[in-house]
Amino acid sequence: MSHATAPHALRPGAHRYASYDGAELAYRVLGPRDGAATPPLVCLAGGPGRDAAYLGDLGGLDEHRPLVVPDSRGTGASPPATDPSGYAFPRLAQDLEALRQHLGLERFALLAHDAAAATAQAYAAAHPERLSHLVLVCPGARLQGELPDDAREIFEARSDEPWWEDAYTAVQALPTASDLDDVRDLLRRAAPLAYGRWEEPQQAHAASEGAQLGPVPRAGFWQGVDEATRLALVEQLRAVRCPALVVTGARDGVTGVRAGELVAASLAHASARALPEVGHFPWVDAPDLFRTTVEDFVRGA
Template identity: 70%
Template sequence: MPTFRTYDDAELHYRVLGPADSPLAPLLCLAGGPGRDAAYLGDLGGLSGRRPLIVPDSRGTGGSPTAADPSRYAFPHLAEDIEALRAHLGLERFALLAHSAGAAVAQAYAAAHPQRLTRLVLVCPGSRLQGELPDDAREIFAARRDEEWWPEAAAAVRQLAEATDLDEVRRLLLTAAPLGYGRWEEPQRAHAATQGEQLGPVPRAGFWQGVDEQAMGAVLEGLRRVECPVLVVTGDRDGMAGMRAGELVAESFPHAQVRPLHAVGHYPWVDEPELFGQVVEEFLHAS
């Protein structure tokens, strides 16, 4: 697995998926979680068949070592790791895709280095950075109460609020997993089954640590200067982030559009891989 040296001389890992001889520019892809192994992104529903995907392992996940300084897990610092990776790859400008909590890293990067981005794709982002936590995710989840898995998933969600044992947390997350998908069939079950082993409790805990209102305000101010086109993808069955959060994120940029996908949850490339790939590629190719 290739590596790069970041700003504090940490050696971090990344993967390159897809054709090395592709005429298309690479797409750098950030995982969410926060602190989840980027393996859950897979090939993003076949996007790697169209263009190279560069997928870094953030600190303490995948092949990348834990951070000697816990403050390095905070998302503004993770954004500077992305800038080090860009320089390592020799990319003057590039397109960036980020999922879920990874969208906070992407926004911090865009605010600090707006001139480096050609396109930005934010998939099912939350809106904690924007200072609002809409309730529509709960409404989406509640609207599916007639599905077979719902009673156990609802109970697991309630228990997660007080669970501290890591094995118990993993069990409850798997039980609650259907709320993150548009449907609960074999591809979704297989994808959800990997979540427990991919958790990074320490990177997760450090993601928002030390990021105060002033720091978040500086990021939001920087987003107003981002000139590249921005696509925010949401799913109308996303019981984790909902759809309103994506709208709030889009409103933070001067040139953003929201693309809601039907019958899709928090992992669009799992629920509707062909549709997801088509939407992303059309945006990347748009003039």
């Protein structure tokens, strides 16, 4: 396949594609009108189950190439899954393969943020020959079987900041909160720990989180992924030969830095880079640095 087989698919705007089960899923293309001549970057939103709108234009990454941003099942303009298993990240990887076919791409560059890094790794394990580059941004290491605690250390090291005490109280209450409105309020109060600093751009970005949460897709993301499945997937990652970059934030109080290092170590051709003064959303804290880091990697600079 080539770009020529589906030229409409890379035009800026909203589009749909048929997935493996016939479901009509949504995606958006951001970028210059002549961007079809430049290989696109497919970008997966995390959460899990968060509306991909929070990615924005990823710090201006759409300036030189199209960004293809799918709405996973039950988020954005995509319909909910007919079966709860459709929300599990290995099944979301099947949706990604259907999107590749729709776009007419033999190989493509893939970026995934936060929990979507698990979807991206599942895709890489199943279709290693389809990826030209893999960028994982602020991933957790649950797939690698570890839960490093450096995110807590990063958070606690900022205890002198004015927002910290209220954020700490909210973080302690989140594990036992069940009412969705309460969860959204607690996330709002805990939000500063996810950013490198707490200024107007960060506050505006955080304000959208509550309305973007999809509790059902979130609950189903790890469904059916038992220990045997996890171990088999990690073993398959050793066969992934495309270059990979794991970007972390040195001030990320959500997933920290160590998890990204573990993810990079599980891939054959990966490097990890921690961006200074940056939290869980690097394109918000340092858009220029994030954009150049990713663009240089994808271009092979």
